[in-house]
Amino acid sequence: MKNLLTRLRNVNPLWWQIGLGLVAVLLPLPMNDYYRSVIWRTGLYVMLGLSLNIIVGYAGLFQLGHAAFYALGAYTSALLNIHFNVPLLLTFPVSVIVAAFFGYLITRPILHLRGDYLCIVTIAFGEVVRLALVNNTFGITGGANGLSGIDRPVLFGLVLREPIYHYYLMLFFLVITIFAMQRLEHSRLGRAWMYVRENEVAAEAMGIDTTRVKLLAFVIGSGWAGLAGALYAGKITVISPDLSKFMESVIMFCIVVLGGTGSIPGVFVGTLGMVTLPELSRPLKAWRDAWLGVAMVTMMILRPEGLWPSRRVRLEIRGEKEEAVPVPAAGS
């Protein structure tokens, strides 16, 4: 058994990626539209989780208002499409830029805050965005009912209407996201984020411009959430201020933390737990939140590093001792 695991671990990661890619492509084919929508939603939250993972996981900053940027992305897409008839796919970059810009604007003045204070300010910003959308600011956001009648995305003359098309569209962006995240994680910037997470003072002493690095985490993370919002607008075609609900932010936050902060596979596991399973157990909806709460509390007590943590975080939480498992002698 152990032998098999070691051998599996030694398989070239490329094969893993190809295998997983094949599974992801073939997955929706035997499904009906409901399950296709469920896996689309899973993809959406994986993307949101990955975007928040930059802020919470890599840079170690609290962000409990992430849904605001998701909503801003969706509204940007919808408004451009409804008022200026911009084809939906062309609005995506604009959504990213607008969400990233707001990410800059909002987080610039609060970067000096730490921990809990940052947590509360981000909650407040999330709520301000939601209330501004509800109150129909500038008369364009459609108030509490939101906006409807958003066009479907059109790709080379093909109108993306069926859930399966949206799934593949999501998959396309998700693959780009995961690739980018892996590159980011090991880039100079990614390592700087982890320095800041581990010890801000030491990072500064090493010559890292901590303000700039933290700001970049917020800007990139927010922009990516904006992209997820635009994808949402294209599939659902009706958006409302509920996108920026605190609950949404909490779900994203929990995806990152329950899966394992700073870990890309962790985000997948977290999404399965926070979004996919509750979605599939709709009949038990009334008690869903209670179970979610029980799961969150027990998880934190039994396995605070998350279900699939990155090695670094696990070491940090569990200490070095646990890693000192005797290495099997060569040839065994």
Add this chain to the structure above:
Amino acid sequence: MQFIQQMINGITIGAFYSLVALGYTMVYGVLKLINFAHGDLFMWGAYLGLTGLTALLSLLARTSAWVILPAVIIVMATVALAGVLVERIAYRPLRTAGRLAPVISALGSAFILESLARNVYGASYKTYPAGVALGGGIALGGARVSVMQIAVLAVAFLLMGALYLFVQRTRIGTAMRAVSLNHDVSRLMGIDVNRIIAIVFVIGPGLGGVAGMIVALYYGSFDFTLGWAFGLKAFIAAIMGGIGNIPGAMVGGMLLGIIETLGSGYLSPQWKDVIAYGILILILIFRPTGLLGERVAEKL
């Protein structure tokens, strides 16, 4: 005259915020944790008050405002018990687990409490039984103060005064202040830290539970979202006054209540929450330790 009326209403709402903010600030003082479950414990105070009042009234078989007193005691005790349970189950095992884990655990506890309330009492608005709310009022130079408002303010100030004296003058209060400074040194001084934290979780949720019941009496109806909406505002009040600082929570609550009422009266009721959040953001940007908070060296 409208101004005086607004001020009176604002102070009443501010008293509610203060009572709830005290729970946040005390827990933050000893554990450095935002107790997200506090808002939902407060909401449970409203629901348990409803159950208690209905049961007592049906026992008495006639309506009387006096049933509020035993109901308050029941609510206080039950919510305090719930608070201690939350601490024991969800927070104590995580005391050394870093910053993220307790936040998630607190959010999880809040989910559990809210979902329980929704399933036990239903999602619809609940109304308190007629005949227990105090009617009548006094004219005060054009403005009107209702008996209800006077009662609310009297109870709130009484509780806050008692708490202040308790924390400043008694041995347990001194121990509480010591624990909020440093757990380890307190333990060396012979303080049972776990016991003090448990006491904090009796007092904070106890006050929150009473506040929940009074809020429900004052407004007449409520639903399960009360905890979240009110809890966040109360937390803002605690930060405004300087988190961890007990008089700060009282002042912050009053200020927030007044600002909010004036804001919705003179600007626009739709934007009153935005005003509250806006003030929070401004305070945190320019004076993160709050209005009454001392400058504390940032923990590295």
